[in-house]
Amino acid sequence: MSRPQTQAAAPPVLQVRDLAITFNTRAGPVRAVSDVNFEIARGETLAIVGESGSGKSVTSLAMLRLLPGAPFCDVSGQVLLSHDGQQTDLVTCSTAEMRGIRGRHASIVFQEPMTSLNPVHTAGTQIAESIRRHMGLGQRAAMERAIELLDLVGIPDPRSRAASFPHEMSGGMRQRVMIALALACDPSLLIADEPTTALDVTIQAQIIELMKEIQARTDLAIIFITHNLGVVADVADKVMVMYAGSPVETAPVADLFERPLMPYTRGLLQSVPRITFSASRGQPLPAIRGTVPSPLALPKGCSFGPRCDWFLSGTCDAGTPLLQSVQRGHDVRCHRCETILQESAIQ
């Protein structure tokens, strides 16, 4: 996505450094997420991809401090958000600062539109509440702005819809309301946590189109969390693949689809059903064998080892692999990525 040159020097909207999340369960502390590092600039979309339980939703909630706090959960590292010409670390800032940022500079759209809106308040009231909180507008002005927003997200007859209760709307329309709510105060960062997973395919496409449109207009930075690789190819500039709580491969979107290096990413890409892939017609769809390990019992060495076709005893179970840069902007966490890189070059 093209951006004006003047903003090239500005710091990225969000920088995440060494983010780690530990849940203190009855069975002891469980490291749910570790070593998360990324940054995202204005107008950019980062997709975070992974299976269920890979830690992608937890990461998104932790960035806005929406996880249950201590003593249930510890978050370490830095989440630096640029706003109003300054940077705030969302991990360490005060609760009051955090409240000033949530909904104002960084917003989130959740997966489940059916339950994410309050059933006893109208759509308009719920959007206006955020505007009144952050923009200091009065009741009437905030409601007018809410109606504009509903119009912006493509809801027909926004004025009467603003007076509708969530149960009077379809899932797709509720998700549009959620997006309007997230965009209410013109934030610089939008976290979309599987925003289309609960919707019909046609509605999914509409919602994604809407988000792209809004991004083109407002230069919004979007973190798009999904397990749908088709959606990734459609929306993302950069992709971060997560496995068992850590990023295992980060790359520009075209690079990742052309030259996936981490065997896990390759497995994910192969397991996408394709209509055009005639050679495999009649063959079972390849799937990654095994299941995601429990964070309580991660395997020794590479956490993907037991499920990996490239597994080499003595190397892969020796130590935890580090994220290393193989090409510009393309990082992989794999002991054997050099070998895989060479082989993929030969093919």
Added chain:
Amino acid sequence: MTRFLIVRLGQSLLLLWIVSIVGFAILHLAPGGPMSQFAEAGNMTQADMDRMAEQLGLNRPLPLQYVQWLSNIVVGDWGVSYRDQQPVLRIIFSHLGATFELMLASTLIAIFIGVWVGVLGAVWRYSLFDSVATIFAMVALSIPTFWFGLVVIWFFSIELGWLPAGSRMTPGDGSFMNRVHHLIGPALVLALVSTAIWSRYMRSSMLDVINQDYIRTARSKGISEWRILTRHALRNALLPMITILGLQLPNLLSGALVTETVFSWPGMGRLFLDSINYRDYPTVMGILMFTAILVLIGNLIADILYGLADPRIGGRAR
């Protein structure tokens, strides 16, 4: 809505009929009867007594007596009391005010304390406050009302001398403050059980709500925890409580019976107990049917209120 009301009305009438049969049977199964009350007075001959029984219809077979009573009440004749020959309805209405006053006061206390104890217990789950509140609720539910009433009288009236030991007002005074002063003791006693029930229901309802996705959405808007609690959580958590309000009515009425007796409160509960002791059949049956109707109406109102308070049930397509 109309259909709902008609069905509910039919169910209610059926229920009232069953209540009347069971009530009538139990009342007449109890040993003694109005005639033994007259016999105790000692100044009536057997011939007087027989004539009296004939007049009151007490010498007829029981099913016939029931049919007679039922056909009277259907046309609005609730009968007259054996004790003072007053119409039953008039006696009930003259005692109703005192009971309502007591029930209203204790319900307000129970809702106010119970709701907040429940809400805070849910918000600070497993905290010291929550544990103490839980223990208190269990103790309050286990304490017999009559015993607690006696303890309150002993402690606040006899030991401390702060509250009057009974009745609704000082004879000859009857000012507002005097009435409130008399109300405190019995209202607290009657509120005890309901407060405990309210706090438990409210806690579980609130716990249910604060784990909902829309609370997380509210939090993601950056609004304060207090506003999340009052604007987003409380209203949703209170919705199911409206039903509890209706269900609490029988509890309150039976609690009032004991409380009114302990505090010599001139309400319907005490009237009921006195009438049973006197085997005043028309008054006992009258109070029984009257309270049954109250409970049914209370539940109906709770259901209708629920529909009005919850936009999902109201069915207004705005």
